[in-house]
Amino acid sequence: MTSSPLPESGAPLAHFVSTAPFDPYALKEMTPAQIRVNSASQLRLMWWKFKRHKLALASGIFLAVLYLMILVSEFLAPYNLHSRNVDFIHAPPQGIHLFHDGTFVGPFVYGREMTLDMDTLRRVYTEKPDDIEPLRFFCSGDPYRFWGLFDASTHFVCPAKDGQFFLLGTDRLGRDVLSRIIYGARISLTIGLLGITVSFILGIVIGGLAGYHGGIFDLVAQRIIEVLQSIPSIPLWMALAAIMPVTWSPILIYLGITLILGLLDWTGLARAVRSKLLSLREEDYVLAAQLMGAKSSRIIGRHLVPGFMSHLIATATISIPGMILGETALSFLGLGLRPPITSWGILLTEARSVSVIAFYPWLLFPTIPVILVILAFNFLGDGLRDAADPYK
Amino acid sequence: AARRLEPDFLVPLMNAGKLPTAAGRLPKNPRVVDLAAMGRDVGKYGGTARMLIGSAKDIRLMTICGYARLVGYDDKLDLSADILESYEHVDEKVFTFKIRAGHRWSDGRLFTAEDFRYCWEDVILDENLRKGGLPTDLLVDGKPPRFEVIDELTVRYSWDGPNPDFLPRLAAPQPLTIVMPAHYMQQFHQKYQNANRLAGLMKEQRTKSWVDLHIKMSRSYRPENPELPTLDPWRNTTKPPAEQFVFERNPYFHRVDQNGTQLPYIDRFLLNVSSSSIITAKACTGESDLQATGIDFADYAFLKDAEKRYPVKVGLWKATRGSKIALLPNLNYGDETWRGLLQDARFRRALSLAIDREEINKVVFYGLARPSSDTILPDSPLYKPEYAAAWSSHDPDAANRLLDELGLQNRDSDGIRLLPDGREAQIVVETAGESTLDTDVLELITDHWRKIGISLFIRTSQRDVFRSRTMGGQIMMTMWPGLENGVPTRDMNPSQLAPTTDDQLQWPVWGMHYLSNGQKGHAPEVAEAARLVELLKSWYHARTPEERTDIWGEMLAIYTDQVFSIGIVNQTLQPILRSAHMRNVPERGLYGFDPTCYLGVYMPDTFWYGEDIA
Amino acid sequence: MMRYILWRIAAMIPTLLIISALIFTIIELPPGDYFESYISELQAQGEGVDMQEIEELRAQYGFDKPPILRYFHWVGGMLTGDFGYSFEYQLPVNEVVGDRLWLTILVSFCTILVTWLVAFPIGIYSATHQYSWGDYGLTFLGLLGIAIPNFTLALILMYFANIWFGISIGHLMDQKFLGEPMSWEKAKSILEHLWIPVIIVGTAGTAGMIRRLRANLLDELQKQYVVTARAKGLHPFRALIKYPLRMSLNFFVADIGSILPQIISGAEITAIVLSLETTGPMLIKALQSQDMYLAGSFLMFLAFLTVIGMLISDIALAFLDPRIRLQGGSAK
Amino acid sequence: MNSGADLLRIEQLGIAFKMMGGQLEAVRNASLRVLPGKVTALVGESGSGKSVISQAVMGILPNTASATGRILFCDPENPGNPIDILSLPRDGKAIRDLRGRRLGKIFQEPMTSLSPLHTIGNQVGEALRIHEPVSKAETRDRVEEMLGLVGFANPARTREMYPFELSGGMRQRTMIAMALICRPSLLIADEPTTALDVTIQAQILQLLRELQAKLNMAMLLITHDLGVVANVADEVVVIYRGEIMEAGPVETIFRRPAHPYLKGLMAAVPHFDMKPGERLKALREIPVNADTLIGKRKQERQGPEILLSVRNVIKTYGTRKSSWFGKNTAAGVRAVDDVSFDVRRGECLGIVGESGCGKSTLSKIVMRAVTPDSGSVTYFDRDGKAIDVLSSEGNDLKTLRTKIQMVFQDPVSSLSPRMTIQNILSEPLEIHDRGSAQERKEKVLRLVQAIGLDQSALNRYPHSFSGGQRQRIGIARALALGPDLMICDEPVSALDVSVQAQILNLLKDLQKELGLTYFFISHNLAVVDYMADRIAVMCGGRIVELAPRETLMRSPVHPYTKALLAAVPFPDLDRPLDFAAVQACGATGTASWAAQFRADNDDNALAAADLGGGHIVLARRNADVRELQP
Numbered sequence A: 001m002t003s004s005p006l007p008e009s010g011a012p013l014a015h016f017v018s019t020a021p022f023d024p025y026a027l028k029e030m031t032p033a034q035i036r037v038n039s040a041s042q043l044r045l046m047w048w049k050f051k052r053h054k055l056a057l058a059s060g061i062f063l064a065v066l067y068l069m070i071l072v073s074e075f076l077a078p079y080n081l082h083s084r085n086v087d088f089i090h091a092p093p094q095g096i097h098l099f100h101d102g103t104f105v106g107p108f109v110y111g112r113e114m115t116l117d118m119d120t121l122r123r124v125y126t127e128k129p130d131d132i133e134p135l136r137f138f139c140s141g142d143p144y145r146f147w148g149l150f151d152a153s154t155h156f157v158c159p160a161k162d163g164q165f166f167l168l169g170t171d172r173l174g175r176d177v178l179s180r181i182i183y184g185a186r187i188s189l190t191i192g193l194l195g196i197t198v199s200f201i202l203g204i205v206i207g208g209l210a211g212y213h214g215g216i217f218d219l220v221a222q223r224i225i226e227v228l229q230s231i232p233s234i235p236l237w238m239a240l241a242a243i244m245p246v247t248w249s250p251i252l253i254y255l256g257i258t259l260i261l262g263l264l265d266w267t268g269l270a271r272a273v274r275s276k277l278l279s280l281r282e283e284d285y286v287l288a289a290q291l292m293g294a295k296s297s298r299i300i301g302r303h304l305v306p307g308f309m310s311h312l313i314a315t316a317t318i319s320i321p322g323m324i325l326g327e328t329a330l331s332f333l334g335l336g337l338r339p340p341i342t343s344w345g346i347l348l349t350e351a352r353s354v355s356v357i358a359f360y361p362w363l364l365f366p367t368i369p370v371i372l373v374i375l376a377f378n379f380l381g382d383g384l385r386d387a388a389d390p391y392k
Numbered sequence B: 001a002a003r004r005l006e007p008d009f010l011v012p013l014m015n016a017g018k019l020p021t022a023a024g025r026l027p028k029n030p031r032v033v034d035l036a037a038m039g040r041d042v043g044k045y046g047g048t049a050r051m052l053i054g055s056a057k058d059i060r061l062m063t064i065c066g067y068a069r070l071v072g073y074d075d076k077l078d079l080s081a082d083i084l085e086s087y088e089h090v091d092e093k094v095f096t097f098k099i100r101a102g103h104r105w106s107d108g109r110l111f112t113a114e115d116f117r118y119c120w121e122d123v124i125l126d127e128n129l130r131k132g133g134l135p136t137d138l139l140v141d142g143k144p145p146r147f148e149v150i151d152e153l154t155v156r157y158s159w160d161g162p163n164p165d166f167l168p169r170l171a172a173p174q175p176l177t178i179v180m181p182a183h184y185m186q187q188f189h190q191k192y193q194n195a196n197r198l199a200g201l202m203k204e205q206r207t208k209s210w211v212d213l214h215i216k217m218s219r220s221y222r223p224e225n226p227e228l229p230t231l232d233p234w235r236n237t238t239k240p241p242a243e244q245f246v247f248e249r250n251p252y253f254h255r256v257d258q259n260g261t262q263l264p265y266i267d268r269f270l271l272n273v274s275s276s277s278i279i280t281a282k283a284c285t286g287e288s289d290l291q292a293t294g295i296d297f298a299d300y301a302f303l304k305d306a307e308k309r310y311p312v313k314v315g316l317w318k319a320t321r322g323s324k325i326a327l328l329p330n331l332n333y334g335d336e337t338w339r340g341l342l343q344d345a346r347f348r349r350a351l352s353l354a355i356d357r358e359e360i361n362k363v364v365f366y367g368l369a370r371p372s373s374d375t376i377l378p379d380s381p382l383y384k385p386e387y388a389a390a391w392s393s394h395d396p397d398a399a400n401r402l403l404d405e406l407g408l409q410n411r412d413s414d415g416i417r418l419l420p421d422g423r424e425a426q427i428v429v430e431t432a433g434e435s436t437l438d439t440d441v442l443e444l445i446t447d448h449w450r451k452i453g454i455s456l457f458i459r460t461s462q463r464d465v466f467r468s469r470t471m472g473g474q475i476m477m478t479m480w481p482g483l484e485n486g487v488p489t490r491d492m493n494p495s496q497l498a499p500t501t502d503d504q505l506q507w508p509v510w511g512m513h514y515l516s517n518g519q520k521g522h523a524p525e526v527a528e529a530a531r532l533v534e535l536l537k538s539w540y541h542a543r544t545p546e547e548r549t550d551i552w553g554e555m556l557a558i559y560t561d562q563v564f565s566i567g568i569v570n571q572t573l574q575p576i577l578r579s580a581h582m583r584n585v586p587e588r589g590l591y592g593f594d595p596t597c598y599l600g601v602y603m604p605d606t607f608w609y610g611e612d613i614a
Numbered sequence C: 001m002m003r004y005i006l007w008r009i010a011a012m013i014p015t016l017l018i019i020s021a022l023i024f025t026i027i028e029l030p031p032g033d034y035f036e037s038y039i040s041e042l043q044a045q046g047e048g049v050d051m052q053e054i055e056e057l058r059a060q061y062g063f064d065k066p067p068i069l070r071y072f073h074w075v076g077g078m079l080t081g082d083f084g085y086s087f088e089y090q091l092p093v094n095e096v097v098g099d100r101l102w103l104t105i106l107v108s109f110c111t112i113l114v115t116w117l118v119a120f121p122i123g124i125y126s127a128t129h130q131y132s133w134g135d136y137g138l139t140f141l142g143l144l145g146i147a148i149p150n151f152t153l154a155l156i157l158m159y160f161a162n163i164w165f166g167i168s169i170g171h172l173m174d175q176k177f178l179g180e181p182m183s184w185e186k187a188k189s190i191l192e193h194l195w196i197p198v199i200i201v202g203t204a205g206t207a208g209m210i211r212r213l214r215a216n217l218l219d220e221l222q223k224q225y226v227v228t229a230r231a232k233g234l235h236p237f238r239a240l241i242k243y244p245l246r247m248s249l250n251f252f253v254a255d256i257g258s259i260l261p262q263i264i265s266g267a268e269i270t271a272i273v274l275s276l277e278t279t280g281p282m283l284i285k286a287l288q289s290q291d292m293y294l295a296g297s298f299l300m301f302l303a304f305l306t307v308i309g310m311l312i313s314d315i316a317l318a319f320l321d322p323r324i325r326l327q328g329g330s331a332k
Numbered sequence D: 001m002n003s004g005a006d007l008l009r010i011e012q013l014g015i016a017f018k019m020m021g022g023q024l025e026a027v028r029n030a031s032l033r034v035l036p037g038k039v040t041a042l043v044g045e046s047g048s049g050k051s052v053i054s055q056a057v058m059g060i061l062p063n064t065a066s067a068t069g070r071i072l073f074c075d076p077e078n079p080g081n082p083i084d085i086l087s088l089p090r091d092g093k094a095i096r097d098l099r100g101r102r103l104g105k106i107f108q109e110p111m112t113s114l115s116p117l118h119t120i121g122n123q124v125g126e127a128l129r130i131h132e133p134v135s136k137a138e139t140r141d142r143v144e145e146m147l148g149l150v151g152f153a154n155p156a157r158t159r160e161m162y163p164f165e166l167s168g169g170m171r172q173r174t175m176i177a178m179a180l181i182c183r184p185s186l187l188i189a190d191e192p193t194t195a196l197d198v199t200i201q202a203q204i205l206q207l208l209r210e211l212q213a214k215l216n217m218a219m220l221l222i223t224h225d226l227g228v229v230a231n232v233a234d235e236v237v238v239i240y241r242g243e244i245m246e247a248g249p250v251e252t253i254f255r256r257p258a259h260p261y262l263k264g265l266m267a268a269v270p271h272f273d274m275k276p277g278e279r280l281k282a283l284r285e286i287p288v289n290a291d292t293l294i295g296k297r298k299q300e301r302q303g304p305e306i307l308l309s310v311r312n313v314i315k316t317y318g319t320r321k322s323s324w325f326g327k328n329t330a331a332g333v334r335a336v337d338d339v340s341f342d343v344r345r346g347e348c349l350g351i352v353g354e355s356g357c358g359k360s361t362l363s364k365i366v367m368r369a370v371t372p373d374s375g376s377v378t379y380f381d382r383d384g385k386a387i388d389v390l391s392s393e394g395n396d397l398k399t400l401r402t403k404i405q406m407v408f409q410d411p412v413s414s415l416s417p418r419m420t421i422q423n424i425l426s427e428p429l430e431i432h433d434r435g436s437a438q439e440r441k442e443k444v445l446r447l448v449q450a451i452g453l454d455q456s457a458l459n460r461y462p463h464s465f466s467g468g469q470r471q472r473i474g475i476a477r478a479l480a481l482g483p484d485l486m487i488c489d490e491p492v493s494a495l496d497v498s499v500q501a502q503i504l505n506l507l508k509d510l511q512k513e514l515g516l517t518y519f520f521i522s523h524n525l526a527v528v529d530y531m532a533d534r535i536a537v538m539c540g541g542r543i544v545e546l547a548p549r550e551t552l553m554r555s556p557v558h559p560y561t562k563a564l565l566a567a568v569p570f571p572d573l574d575r576p577l578d579f580a581a582v583q584a585c586g587a588t589g590t591a592s593w594a595a596q597f598r599a600d601n602d603d604n605a606l607a608a609a610d611l612g613g614g615h616i617v618l619a620r621r622n623a624d625v626r627e628l629q630p
């Protein structure tokens, strides 16, 4: 009996017996952290895992803030959605300054003057170096009707009295781009998600049933998918836009059409779900669940779809831009949202000529929130994916 | 100086003996264009002009801008003979046309009275070809003219009553067709072609009947048939469908400059089909040598900027429309209450007064247009300032008063007026929404009208359904360009001011009534509109110029005072882009379809390339 | 399997019939017809129309008859290879499409190719280098592509390509080559212009593909059989290509049926903005002007592609994953 | 035989897994070695870290693991230059060059270790293609040769098949073929024979020995079967909870076990000489209260005697290749061939048989997971109601699903990879709406404890368990609903003898107290002997012999049964297996059978002959019963 089980290389093995105390009933004692983990629910575990993904967490918080912001757009926007300033048409963005001539003044902008160059017919804005227009905060500005409920006029930030403050410039009617972006968030961040939800529910349910049951169910579902996929959205929009009643408000029409698009958009997902399930359903754990007497809905929902979660999350996050910008293509053809409603997509369609890119590039600012939101959703999706990943 | 009288372009053909020299190609008595008198320079031959068009159908621009007509307007809008050597008429009843001797079609065949005869007897009077009967323009009191061939080069049309419209119709952008290349067209005519050959041709052209074949092969307005002989300065050589249409000079064109050089100067026009959205961008990168369509005033700054980088020049012409855009209240609207209001002049006047035209002008037109009602421009000899001023000032108070007077004094909590039956006063304006201009202006008007308690909703739809829906009373108001011809002379037909056709969106049903001779639609129930119809009828019979002037005046007064259409601004500017090397393109001009035919009356055949030819 | 394929091909007939009826309805749905829009277009320019002639045309093309008759006429025509008549071009539909079809195929083919060439390596890279700078950077680029609407991207690219490289605005070739026969110069010009639409149309699909591939790969990378492959000494990259990638192809294969139609219709707006000589703008225009036979036959063509694509996709799926039983129910 | 330096030296190996809430130290301070040409057996409790060690040797630990210590591999190709595997870059060229070529590994769980999308031939030949410049044809030949060596009757056909078309044992043999194809110098075999019947097991062991002798191949053998250890190992290392307890030459270990754990292990081995009613001596006894565990009253054995009756069941699998062109069953495999038997209430019916003879298929037919071509399966309820298993619907089906439960042969793939153990175990309860959420939670905890895991297992996902642990989870899940009939397909194959004893005792207790009925498939004849009341022997899709346990064990009639019994390895150095005597005697080896048991290509030649006393044997119709008697 030796103290190490390992002899010299090549030497014959001696009999080694561990001398450590041995108690077959001994249990490893657990740290409090382990106990906490052991008694947590699966959701809680996921949340903990999610939290470890800093970027996802940040994205989540960013989106949460954004969604909170759309509740108070009226307050946050320095101007109203339709406030026009005919003296500041196509005004470029304005910088915020803190110091004037080396002295601290607080946030302010320099006043500007517009002259029309009659030769080229361009509006030229010159800063007046001694016209200091300090910004006001929690101030009274354009009156608005908060969510259409009560009148108010308090804004987070407003220009100086009789001054102007166009952080992101103005458009061709002299409307503040920043304010329009803030208002546009309302539509862009909400309605499209509705469409995604509808199409996801349909896609997963129909694709799931077709893939799981196969046979005649699959056959019918596939034919429906074929038919729907064969009808491009643009002619459909054209037809729908033509027959929608005039008296409906634009938002209602848009909502309706988004829903209809959602109702038509599920096919791609359904096919992906179906084909994945066609192979997943052959797995033993599905059989195990069947033998336990689980219903199809449970098998699809608890066993199959989770195995497919990463794909679903990726697809969902990737469809978000489509939904946010969904109306741009339509607006481009003159079928989309109409004033007085606006969205980021609409704002972008307003910048639809090369001259905008050459002369008024700030009209492309709405792409920035779009990019941010899309990135945030994607990173959030990454975090969710990882949280649901058992191997992590 | 020894001027070259033959374009290089034609020399190879002449050398090959396929083409005679200039003397052999020109009529004995060509039309001499006195460039000096027009303040232009004599040019030289050569060059290709590129032009961008939004769709293949736009090749008709060449017919419009080429502007070779039997009789045509000059840039002062005076009528004179163009293709014809001369014309004369007796009391506008008997018209005698004299053809230029030796004038040839573009294929070299002589242009004679036979071509008129063929068109009259074998086409217009042919029952198969003209199932619907004669074109209304050729009827006076429902009766066609008598047509006579006086000699080889002289023809005559005579009516019992006066037809003051006849010559203007021949000079119109889309002219009345009374002449066709008989030698060419006969091969497609049942009467002249044996059935076998005809069937073969039909098969070749994939038409179902010889009538279709004849119609297809004879289209001259949209010159899709490269074979069709023409009298225009350039003839199409490309068969559609195509992305690029090549127009080449017509070697037999009948105009010469004062030195006797045959026009046109420019050899070829290349028409490239582009989507309308990038025409501006392309024009700005020097890809067009002459561009007026597809570019808009809003792009002026961008176009102007291109001057720095590319050899192009941009000029601004004055648009001839009565109003750049106007609101047309549908007096035949289906809803009883609304119709009542819309037919009430006070209501229309209130709407008009409420609009702040200065603001619109400033925002959209850099203040360069002129606020005005929908009426004629000062460039017209018939113009009076009061027409433009009628109800076009910004006076919301007066507007409010008018509306109160009308019994719309009740308002809801949002300050929107209530109709007598309790509904909100919401006006839905339909627009084709093709440019942001319409929607921008409407957005501004929405605000203006809110101040008088009227709410405005914008609905964009395809413009092709406007006509039938307006007819059906489903559209309340449309946004549409104002009066077509803003620079009329007393000799031009004032029908645009009266309900005369079904495509006038303010009164299509009444227009239909007139158009169908009372068969369809119904007569105007508004007295002033009915009066306009009467005045129009009396214009036809007016004998003296003064009489016509008076009629025009009264019609214009009624039209503007009644605010049958709500004009916004007119005299807007149209950018005209041209290659910097191109000469003789006027700096200023009137731009419009009718009557100036876009560039037509300014004679693009006299444009030429200076310096090194591109 | 053979049986299944035959059965599927048979099932295509009723499917296509249903689709044709739907397409016909959609095209008929907007009020008015081609002639209405023709008239109003002329009027918008201030031109007059000869209503008489229009009425004649209407009668000639059966627009005075009930739609159902026209439908049967159309479907019957298509079966005999007659796709109807384009009013707009005043030519039979087959002749109108002409060159555009080839250019469309060229653009679509390049787009698909580029999408795959870009998406696969990047997707694989992102999955194997999860949360590396490369992963973040490429993800960002990809997402940028879909975050910017196609037409904006088109305008931007077109503008800068002109400013920087002097490439003429829009179109698939320089103006001077329009209508010319094919030549070396023309081909070069086409290539010069091609990358812009390819990038624009490709970006959206690329990003989606990258993200989904990445997600699927991440799932598969952990599977035991990948470990087995590694234990055999297979290079991790080759192992990835052979095992997880093939597994992840499932979603991709499921989608191939709709790739072509999607790209063709996704390119419509881009093609309009760039004024490409492809079928997209023609289709949109035909729809807008209600040039119904042109639009209808075109949509049917897309539908046909879709249906065929679905069949191919199903067969490919069965090849890809031997466990998949297309025929049967859930019992083995 | 060359016994130079150690081929593999593992020094002070420590392996820990990062987990939520801390680390899990799977291996601590483990040191062991393998001599060239020799076999070192690593035995130990389930979950003690054996597989993890083997993964570390291959350099394929999961990302979440971290290892310390040294693993020195001294390649005979490059002697005197030991490589520390742990220090090689992960998946770098150096380690890749070793893997597959010099180091072969047989994975514990063959199903999941094979890709479902690639054919057997493709996967087996892959290592060859990576490491050796071979042509296509050569690869094919070598693959076929290897497949033949591991006991496939028709290698050419097997090469074209997909893993899911194979039985558990066949997949395991595929793994073996895969590991051996490049003739590695060190083979790491993680439970290489658990899914094989004893005859094939003997054949494989024989093969390994030959390779050892011929190529001087060394082997790190991880196994629970002390019989195998006794027969092939040179040195034995005993590991318990990640620490080495005892090590020494095989002689020492078997003759003079010193550590209490090893002693306990030896004592827990089931053997054929157990008295009826004798319990296995598990290292740990976990007292189980059947009532609270299953939550059901002790029940009298009531109702009809027969619980399940299977009649003339036939199942033929078509192969995938043929399915491309219509249904072509002729080319298929007859997995179950006209099988009839009854299961009596409260008994344990053991099934043994050749690997690939259709046991799993049969059990799946009984569960209605596979539809047979013909035949019937009837279940008799406690109140005598007969339910046709194959066609029941609605309520009947629901009853069946609670009354019959199954333990899958392949534990990994039968557990949803994305559910925690907590969810997996409470799922059957949720499906059938048993108890409140809290009650379910408690019940799950009791189940987990009953199978020898602790609470910390609840929130982990299946992949993070050892093979044996997963197997136990499968058992716990089957128990959750308190079924009447449990179909256990190799339920304890991955368990070491002591845990196996624990589980078998648990099953026995439940049988006694609740009257549970078992349908028990196993290759371990000692286990079957311990558990079963009657035993059926299957071969080639048919039941060749069915008899009460005693009878079958003492006086087997069928040549296949006899061969089986002869091939059992004993954990006793004095009773070595006579490898020479073990011949291929399964469905492929029928030729050596006595004439009255051979069908000789006549489908209808054989019928069940009753020898009395419930002893039935499959023999020629015309055979005389007495002739058959031993």
Ligand SMILES: Nc1ncnc2c1ncn2[C@@H]1O[C@H](COP(=O)(O)OP(=O)(O)OP(=O)(O)O)[C@@H](O)[C@H]1O
Pocket: D017, D024, D026, D044, D045, D046, D047, D048, D049, D050, D051, D052, D053, D062, D064, D108, D463, D464, D465, D466, D467, D468, D469, D494, D495, D496
């Ligand atoms: N990927 C993993 N993540 C976390 N823990 C793991 C992982 N793999 C194994 N373990 C744990 O490590 C310990 C050792 O596992 P290992 O698989 O080596 O056991 P084993 O000795 O092979 O047991 P068996 O005989 O049951 O297969 C077990 O407690 C197991 O739960």
Ligand SMILES: Nc1ncnc2c1ncn2[C@@H]1O[C@H](COP(=O)(O)OP(=O)(O)OP(=O)(O)O)[C@@H](O)[C@H]1O
Pocket: D164, D165, D166, D167, D168, D169, D170, D195, D197, D317, D318, D319, D333, D334, D335, D354, D355, D356, D357, D358, D359, D360, D361, D362, D409
């Ligand atoms: N899905 C399938 N498709 C085709 N053949 C199959 C399928 N499943 C099993 N088989 C074949 O059926 C036969 C019996 O398989 P089964 O799994 O029942 O064997 P087994 O007795 O359980 O063997 P083991 O002891 O090795 O697990 C085998 O030859 C196998 O190849």
Ligand SMILES: [Mg+2]
Pocket: D050, D051, D052, D108, D190, D466, D467, D468
């Ligand atoms: Mg293990």
Ligand SMILES: [Mg+2]
Pocket: D167, D168, D169, D359, D360, D361, D409, D489
């Ligand atoms: Mg089995």
